[in-house]
Amino acid sequence: MNLLIVGSVAFDTVETPFGKVARALGGTATYGSISASYFASPGIVGVVGSDFDRKSVNILKRRGIDLEGLQVDPTGKTFHWSGCYEGDMNQAITCDTQLNVFESFRPVIPDSYRKAPFVFLGNILPDLQLEVLNQMARPKLVLCDTMNYWIESQPDQLEKVFRRSDVICINDGEALQFCGTSSIPRAARELLKLGARRIIIKLGGYGVQLYGKDSFFALPALPLTNVIDPTGAGDTFAGGFIGRLAKSRRLDENAFRRALATGTVMASYCVQDFSCRKTAGLKPADIDKRLTMLKECVRLP
């Protein structure tokens, strides 16, 4: 276990122009840990309810994911999200959110996780993200994600999380909203001032940008013509990113760039099927193949 991932484990009911799934395995910790499992040894901290089935457990176990930190709350049901996508599928439309056992979730970090050098704080209440950090011995790298809801309702607590993070992963709209600017490069500069080493700006189907104090790097998304369901793409990206970092000898610019490419490739597989159907069953050669493709997509002679 060298990578702690904190976040939701959920059942998702999703409809896109290309099909529908009911109660499919989802959630940040699920997508993130499955993606990271190709490069690191992730352990999950999250909560599920009495309805969490053996089949779902086995999907995670088969990927070697440590589940000691996954609480089972027998008094309720697993977090259930229902949503759909239309048109360019860049924006999810939520139909129903049943937090269930996730509503009263408090992260408890098992002793065996406390020294994990890498931490991915998925999008949960900022106070809970801080509680996680308070239970950890000095991690080497903390990656945090968030969402518009916390930017609006808890900006001060969120800023505390940002100040304790090494990498902030945020989408373009959220970055502009948090910084109160209309320029992405300016928002990234503002966020860097909070102390993070790198800012990742996610641009949905347009790719991803990486800002450092004196560096800028951008990658497009792979030009897929068969996007089926974008649910979990951001978490799959983040999991691949931090998983790859956990494998790097040094955390320098080159390592961050390789990790960004890895996250991009993992996300490209995620969106080509519902749930984690595609990402749970990859071979190393699948990943290498797309890394080579991605490299060619940015080769500037």
Place this chain on the structure above:
Amino acid sequence: MNLLIVGSVAFDTVETPFGKVARALGGTATYGSISASYFASPGIVGVVGSDFDRKSVNILKRRGIDLEGLQVDPTGKTFHWSGCYEGDMNQAITCDTQLNVFESFRPVIPDSYRKAPFVFLGNILPDLQLEVLNQMARPKLVLCDTMNYWIESQPDQLEKVFRRSDVICINDGEALQFCGTSSIPRAARELLKLGARRIIIKLGGYGVQLYGKDSFFALPALPLTNVIDPTGAGDTFAGGFIGRLAKSRRLDENAFRRALATGTVMASYCVQDFSCRKTAGLKPADIDKRLTMLKECVRLP
């Protein structure tokens, strides 16, 4: 003269959050030819009115731009566009358009232009773009641009232009609109079926994509924190792109990629001041410096 550029020559009155200019030199042929002039020998086909002043002529002449094809219509005034930008400045808000002499413009290609190997058809009525092509001896490469207005009102004529173009340059929203899809990669594939060698999809502040039959390449915009006025960025990009192509020995994938980078760099200078103030006075070293910067922005180790 090895590059024909057809399009508007205009005066622009522009207001952005960073300032205002009145009746500044603008228009597709202006922005395009100034940008291209660093790499090729452009000649303009367009029209101006009785108010077109010596100062504006001199800006073009100093860049070595051939003006034999620039008609002067003494019966009216030069095309005048007034607009403003707000927020992220990705979308111009038109306040007033006075077509003036541009309304009855018919492109007449001077004999000395007819054998130009490179042609940039700026955004004008598709029928006029076709008239230009009918007057040309077999050019080596035709680049065309368009806008939503023609996609809505003249889709059939526009398709004829596309079928006779080697490179179609179009922004993301326009590509989706023309192809009736919600996926950019699918739109690009559709457009390629019309016969062009490459499709360029412009993503505004997010950069640009280049699609070939078996290739994909993407470049981010340079991460500028001081964007002053985006007017003319697309035309400046196109001019730099085709100008650089005109300098290439072979029109292969590498040449297209280098040209895309050149266009991106020229556009980065364009947006940092009003009108062509910045792009009209560059030194080759300025361009090389940003090409090196851009290369580092996409270096994937």
